[in-house]
Amino acid sequence: MSALLEVRDLKVRYGGNLALSVGALSLGHGEIIGVVGGNGAGKSTLVNAVAGWSRGAPRVEGSVQLGGRDISALPTHRRVREGLLLVPEGKLIFGTMTVEENLAEGIDDPGEGRKPYSVEEIYALFPRLAERRGHLGSQLSGGERQMLGIGRALRLAPRALLLDEPSIGLAPKLVRTVLQSVSDLRAHGLSVLLVEQNVKAAIEVVDRVLLLERGQVVLEGTAAEMRNNPRIAEAYLGAQRA
Amino acid sequence: MATVFGTIAVLALAVAGFFVPAAFGGGGAVYSACVLIAIFAVMAYGLDLIVSDLGEVSLGHPVFFASGAYATALLSTEAGLSPVLTFVASLAVAMALALLVGFITLRLREFVFSLVTYAVTVVALTLAENWSALGGSDGIAGIPLFTVDAGIASFRAVTDRDLWPVAYGLLLATLWLVSAFRRSRLGNAALKVHLNPRLATMSGIDPQKTRLMVFLVSAPMTAAAGWLYAYQRAYISADLLSPYFLILMLTAVVIIGRRLLLAPLMGVALILVQEKFFSFGGDVDRIILGCALIVSLAFLPGGIAGTARALAARIRRSDDPARTNAKNEGAT
């Protein structure tokens, strides 16, 4: 089976500094890959570069293929329309708009094999959002914002979902809820690239793990292989200390 | 050695500049154009300090230009003051206005700063048009000839040819002042405030004070141009505050390139030569000038000089095979 998302020779530079260099990365259909590593390892840089997005102005080289089609030359909003959805770290929802308005932008005719979630389906997935549908984005808690960010992406019929630190700043119980919903999405055929500092929680839901250090992939393997790998444990502890 | 040669070269250039009108035939029209180029260049240098060094766009500089011209016109016609005294008065009035505008805009940045300074110009325009003390919409006519009596010798400028030494002298003095400013502590501080305000503050520079000081250097420069312009025209009106002078200054400052000593002078020369010798009528000239401003900012970042440099660099690099295919789509 060919991979859904294929990344080749991805290099990201800020100014003159090489911040990320990934030779090859492929995400299969219905697969969840966890990207782990310490602070500044390049995890966010990786998913941002794949999406062709950044709040800064990096120089990005390399090719990104989605479903066998090279999308490297497409502007970010077109990649989104092709089904490559990034839920960024930090500010990920519109604070001046209500939950309902945040979810309003859908995609009508996404093409073969893609299905946009309806607003009701998203409320079913995250009942908490349904209760808060009239609230402004800025009034939501951290966990609710993550749910809304993911919900906003689901409305656009993603084929691959790039999630950047969905558990950051959340209480342990919420972390499990959010990650569990990510796992549920896979059951519906979605592929996910999941950036997580919380290695211990992430490893429970992912199929494969990618360890990044200083902008390079230093370790790669199935979740089962990696669970007891000392370097992963180290990364986990590092994240705990950070 | 190099500095000695440099000084000699600069002096030679300064002397040669004096004979530019003569080199172009020395006709009356040539002298008039050269005098105007010198005056408007001095006017533009005042703005250049704000745009190139301080990094803000003042749209209030026509007010300083007009203040010099009005002070000169009023004091020479009503009080009979000599050019030396009207010069001093022009600078004083401009500095007082600069303090006022500087204080109002002390904490404003970017487009709000520009808008408020623009409003200052519009307000000054309505005042000049309506206030009878400033001549109202008729303006002030009958400004006497530029005459300096120094006991034994006296100087009297009847034509633009006579006025040329004064204009050229003013231009040289301005050029010296601008280059001295850029080498001074204040010029340095202005640039730091422009490029990295936070760092500037940390290295002990007070950004607001710096801004005010730069204003106090810049405004008299532009006012000095107004001073000479009043004598050259012998008549002034609220037209001094019309968009023409503002657009002229701005275009002159950006068209060649920022922070190049001779750039505003070359810019003014380019515009005036077109208007005086290759004119297509006022309205077409207006379109040309406006388009020059648009094109230099929208398509030639760094002005003509910057574009020329970039082109030269590209030609040099074109045989370099190791060009990378940098991509950064979508990251808008």
Place this chain on the structure above:
Amino acid sequence: MNLGQQILNGLVLGHSYALIAIGWTVLLGVARLVNFAHGQMYMMGAFVAWMVMAKVGLPYPLALVTSVLAGVLIGFVMQEVMLGLTLRQDLVSIMIVTLGFGYVLHGVAAIAFGSTGQILDTPFSTINVYWNDIWFTGQDLFIIAVTVAFFIALQLVLAKSRLGRLARMVAEDPKLAILAGVDVRRVYFGVFAFQGAAVALAGAIVGPRTPILTSMGFEEVIITFFVVVLGGIGSVLGSYLAGLSLGLFTAFFGALVSPAYTTPAAFLVLIAVLVLRPGGLAAKPGGA
């Protein structure tokens, strides 16, 4: 002083100001852009309407449509030229470029329409209404009606429609809007076209109140600036109220003190506002 007359004058002026300014309010609120050619676009709107009626002989409604189309066209051309600057958010350069555009428009208009003043007569401007000791024209009523309708429609579009939602998304966070699949460039183009259309419409509707000249536009930018700042940048309702206040202020200041000095007086008020709450300017619409 005829109090009723001044209130009426103030209301008409105020609605005129609000209508002139509304394009800028949206432009600044959504795209963070300023346009110094605003005043010349107003002038263009008035002259295009004048030409369509006086030279071509078409009726006023068609003249309004033509003016709006001309405004859209100018907006498109400007945005096309400035796209690079817009995407880089190089506000300072954009500002100067638009100043240049205003200057070019002035030259173009002088060539196309001549430099003499013209009277833009509409079917409404010749209707005079006398009511007790108050006098107004049909055009005055038309200005108020159009402005009120325009503001209500705009408020509805911004709050309820997809278009308005996209505009608000871009206003709050253009980068995040991209991730929602929004083509931010198209929104910028749309906003510029809207600004052109709105101010050209204002020209064709407010223009008939005074003789029109191709050299107009200098003051309209300043009025717009006052309205936008006093109303709170990007606020539609705020602009309406600010326009109204400025109109009443102008009418009463003109009647009580001097009509020649209303701009300087209004400027003093603006400076007071800027000094008293400089933060009010920094407050961005939609900023979380």
